[in-house]
Amino acid sequence: MGIVIQPTILNQKTHTTFDGEENSKNLPGLCLELLSEQKKVWLDLQKGYESLKDVKERDIPCRGFSVRIQYNPARIKSSTASVDKRNAADRGCFLCLDCLPEAQKGILYRSDYLILCNPMPVFSFHFTVSHLDHRLQAIDEHIDTFLQLIADFGSDWRVLYNGPKCGASAPDHLHFQAALSGQMPIEKEIWKDKKLSLMRQVDGVFLYWAKDLGREVIILEGDDPMAVGIILKRYLNALRKVLLVNEEPMVNIAGFHEKKKWHLMIFPRRKHRSDAFFREGDARIVVSPGVIDMGGLLITPLEKDFQRLDAATVESIYNEVSLEKNTVGKTIDEME
Numbered sequence: 001m002g003i004v005i006q007p008t009i010l011n012q013k014t015h016t017t018f019d020g021e022e023n024s025k026n027l028p029g030l031c032l033e034l035l036s037e038q039k040k041v042w043l044d045l046q047k048g049y050e051s052l053k054d055v056k057e058r059d060i061p062c063r064g065f066s067v068r069i070q071y072n073p074a075r076i077k078s079s080t081a082s083v084d085k086r087n088a089a090d091r092g093c094f095l096c097l098d099c100l101p102e103a104q105k106g107i108l109y110r111s112d113y114l115i116l117c118n119p120m121p122v123f124s125f126h127f128t129v130s131h132l133d134h135r136l137q138a139i140d141e142h143i144d145t146f147l148q149l150i151a152d153f154g155s156d157w158r159v160l161y162n163g164p165k166c167g168a169s170a171p172d173h174l175h176f177q178a179a180l181s182g183q184m185p186i187e188k189e190i191w192k193d194k195k196l197s198l199m200r201q202v203d204g205v206f207l208y209w210a211k212d213l214g215r216e217v218i219i220l221e222g223d224d225p226m227a228v229g230i231i232l233k234r235y236l237n238a239l240r241k242v243l244l245v246n247e248e249p250m251v252n253i254a255g256f257h258e259k260k261k262w263h264l265m266i267f268p269r270r271k272h273r274s275d276a277f278f279r280e281g282d283a284r285i286v287v288s289p290g291v292i293d294m295g296g297l298l299i300t301p302l303e304k305d306f307q308r309l310d311a312a313t314v315e316s317i318y319n320e321v322s323l324e325k326n327t328v329g330k331t332i333d334e335m336e
Helices: 008-014 025-042 043-055 073-080 083-089 140-153 225-243 301-309 311-321 325-334
Strands: 014-018 056-061 064-072 106-109 113-117 124-132 159-163 175-180 197-201 203-209 217-222 250-260 259-266 297-300
Touching: 014 025, 014 259, 025 043, 025 106, 025 140, 056 301, 056 311, 064 197, 064 301, 106 159, 124 197, 140 159, 140 175, 140 225, 140 250, 197 225, 203 225, 203 325, 217 225, 225 259, 225 325, 259 325
Parallel strands: 014 106, 064 297
Antiparallel strands: 056 064, 106 113, 113 124, 124 175, 159 175, 159 250, 197 203, 203 217, 217 259, 250 259
């Protein structure tokens, strides 16, 4: 259940507002202004962005695709975080208004969300879109908001969603992420070399199945957000039915709006972390795949993992955490 937000706290934490009115500034512009202002007054944010200078990246060619490995030591807490309910209750919620750092402020987005600067960024512009209420991470009832965010950020940005059991650092608090486009390798790979196979066309929405990417990816494209939302919900329901689960099926989703169309990349999952994550000693590999990692930018906070990860290991991790091909096929069939 949500909590009652005290107006005084909300006012203190609001830098500016975005309500979608035609005469208001565009959302990306407001976000960049927020980041600039927050860097001046919030020391932890300054440190987080300064740490990006120490980030190292390298590309690894795999069979039919490639990935980029990012060594980002500042992400150690996020990569190793325990996300079970008991630990979430013990640590408190870092996205609730009354738990935000004193200097942190955000953009009040359409009255229900606060757009915040991420103090442990993966990208040079990295934001968290957090619901004002403390409510569970779930996409099903908030698809309309997700699609609205995608449109409001525009074609130069990607809006990201991590399921509560496969990458969300705060599974007990509804949130999305936003970052500039072109930073996940899959963005370029997926629409080239005829990797997409059209599986369905319903009410102007095209459902594709991507191939030869080392993990299973479903693509939705359409120019009507209501229709896109309905098909996304139908796919999630099909996943539930095939997987025999009542809760939200494990998915990561990345979306963008381009050429008047909504584009969603859906990564159906079967595990959060590979077995290698839980090994002891030097055998442990600290890669905890969320939507960014599934998009081809694998984050590791340990330099030894950055140095030793190779194509075989990457392919093994993807194969282990991604839903099996046969099961994905069944979910598409179940949408009939």
